[in-house]
Amino acid sequence: MIYLYSFLFAGIVCLIGQIILDNTKLLPGHITSLFVIIGAALDTFAIYDFFVNTFGAGAVVCITSFGHLLIHGALAKAASDGLLGLFTGMFSLTATGITATIIFAFIFTLIFKARD
Amino acid sequence: MNKQKYQELTKKHSPKENKVKNMIIAFVVGGLIGVLGQLLVDIYINVGSISKDEATSLMMVTLIFLSCLFTAIGFFDNWVAKAGAGLFVPITGFAHATTSSALDYKKEGFVMGIGSNIFKLSGSVILYGVIAAYVFGIIRFVFFGG
Numbered sequence: 001m002i003y004l005y006s007f008l009f010a011g012i013v014c015l016i017g018q019i020i021l022d023n024t025k026l027l028p029g030h031i032t033s034l035f036v037i038i039g040a041a042l043d044t045f046a047i048y049d050f051f052v053n054t055f056g057a058g059a060v061v062c063i064t065s066f067g068h069l070l071i072h073g074a075l076a077k078a079a080s081d082g083l084l085g086l087f088t089g090m091f092s093l094t095a096t097g098i099t100a101t102i103i104f105a106f107i108f109t110l111i112f113k114a115r116d
Numbered sequence: 117m118n119k120q121k122y123q124e125l126t127k128k129h130s131p132k133e134n135k136v137k138n139m140i141i142a143f144v145v146g147g148l149i150g151v152l153g154q155l156l157v158d159i160y161i162n163v164g165s166i167s168k169d170e171a172t173s174l175m176m177v178t179l180i181f182l183s184c185l186f187t188a189i190g191f192f193d194n195w196v197a198k199a200g201a202g203l204f205v206p207i208t209g210f211a212h213a214t215t216s217s218a219l220d221y222k223k224e225g226f227v228m229g230i231g232s233n234i235f236k237l238s239g240s241v242i243l244y245g246v247i248a249a250y251v252f253g254i255i256r257f258v259f260f261g262g
């Protein structure tokens with residue numbers, strides 16, 4: 001059942017992205033930035049937590065979860081350390097994604113050449 | 117030929133994008149990425165006997181690894197062009213944008229090329245994500261007490 005939920009959630013988020021892409025002048029960069037902000041906004045009231053618990057990995061793979069993880073780490077630290085926690089905890093949960101992207105992108109850039 | 121006629125004429129001859137087809141492809145591809153993510157999480161939990169959080173992190177690393185590799189080999193660009201939002205909305209899009217800008221600027225050197233441009237396409241996601249998380253974080257902290 002969790003597979004169906006994952007499929008539907010990730011599919012619908014991508015569908016919304018495709019509708020925005022086809023019907024407005026926004027580029028993929030605009031859409032992903034918008035989705036990250038939406039993810040952060042939803043997690044402000046713990047709505048995205050509910051999505052992750054209900055829809056499983058479908059909610060994690062979407063770029064909206066990047067915003068969710070940013071604010072989630074920041075708020076978790078802020079709860080224990082006060083406002084300074086917003087600074088110390090901001091990247092605590094997204095570190096996996098950002099570090100993996102930087103490392104793999106760099107390694108493969110060294111190995112491969114750009115195509116024309 | 118007046119302006120209105122001209123607009124009608126250009127509209128008739130400009131290529132029609134099949135929006136419905138694009139929507140279906142984006143929905144199915146995006147959904148399959150979600151299923152793949154869930155499948156990887158379940159495999160890692162059962163085979164590696166690790167916690168759900170660790171398995172989720174490992175799943176993210178796997179998806180990022182695959183999309184960086186496929187982008188560098190070269191065929192992922194075509195996939196993203198065909199699947200549209202189905203591939204650039206999931207985390208694969210972030211990895212693809214980062215790797216392709218790094219590859220594009222490789223010829224300009226390690227510092228001024230790769231170093232300066234690696235986040236050229238994906239940097240706005242980090243920037244506005246952090247700004248939004250900071251603003252919403254302050255709102256939640258001040259008005260709802262953390």
